[in-house]
Amino acid sequence: MNNPHQIYELLLDLSNNNHSKIERVVIGQVWTVCQTNNYSGLAMSPPLATRTLPWAGTLQDKRLTEITPWVTDWDFFKATVGLSAINCSLNNQPSPPGKYLEPEPGAANLAVFEYFFPQIKDKKIVVIGHYPGIERYYSEYNIKVIERQPIGLDYPDSAAEFLIPEADWVFITGASIANKTFPRLMELASHAKTVLMGPSTPWTTELSIFGVNYLAGIDVMDPTFLFQTAAEGGGVRIFDQSVQYKIVDLTDF
Numbered sequence: 001m002n003n004p005h006q007i008y009e010l011l012l013d014l015s016n017n018n019h020s021k022i023e024r025v026v027i028g029q030v031w032t033v034c035q036t037n038n039y040s041g042l043a044m045s046p047p048l049a050t051r052t053l054p055w056a057g058t059l060q061d062k063r064l065t066e067i068t069p070w071v072t073d074w075d076f077f078k079a080t081v082g083l084s085a086i087n088c089s090l091n092n093q094p095s096p097p098g099k100y101l102e103p104e105p106g107a108a109n110l111a112v113f114e115y116f117f118p119q120i121k122d123k124k125i126v127v128i129g130h131y132p133g134i135e136r137y138y139s140e141y142n143i144k145v146i147e148r149q150p151i152g153l154d155y156p157d158s159a160a161e162f163l164i165p166e167a168d169w170v171f172i173t174g175a176s177i178a179n180k181t182f183p184r185l186m187e188l189a190s191h192a193k194t195v196l197m198g199p200s201t202p203w204t205t206e207l208s209i210f211g212v213n214y215l216a217g218i219d220v221m222d223p224t225f226l227f228q229t230a231a232e233g234g235g236v237r238i239f240d241q242s243v244q245y246k247i248v249d250l251t252d253f
Helices: 003-013 064-072 077-090 108-120 157-166 182-188 203-208 222-230
Strands: 024-027 031-035 040-044 124-126 142-147 170-174 193-195 213-218 243-249
Touching: 003 064, 003 077, 003 182, 003 193, 003 203, 024 077, 024 222, 024 243, 031 077, 031 222, 040 077, 040 222, 064 077, 108 193, 124 157, 142 157, 157 182, 170 182, 170 243, 193 222
Parallel strands: 124 142, 124 170, 170 193, 193 213
Antiparallel strands: 024 031, 031 040, 213 243
């Protein structure tokens, strides 16, 4: 496994040839969306509020390559916009072949768990990030959820050092790339099967070099409705019409 800290160099290398102009950016309550004329990229918005974004109003018409380096910034708003720009750039190419998920109505955001959990019923599972509705699985599966802002039965993020080394499967939110926890999470999960998941997940099979076994990312189906839904504060609503989950098994590449 390559040093997972190198993920930032890899993503910038993969996106540094796309000089498309940014058409619009929104930092919604849940999702940040970066769009060019033809493509969209998402990242989960930081779970905090601020009145001081000095670059607000300046991103339109900038080149993607001007913004993608922001992913390395310790200002998490800048890093999030940078990741959304990287995803927009990568989406300029066809996403890797994989399996589209057909979720049950009203639970599309849980489609990845519906796909994997029955196959790993007797395994120790750690999920990084609290996904709305994940509580439905607690009585049937051995799941521990680690969340930066824990609610209910969630564990705080400091529990990662103790829980992940004991896990058989680890589901890691793609937002960990922007908030810089990805490298350490992958180090802790080096012995486990890992799924990098969520709309923040970059579509590149090269993430396998860091030990990622599966990508569970999204393809954008309706970019106009996606932007509107994110701008109006939508969270899981983007799964109703705007995006669709797809599983890519990195052992196939």
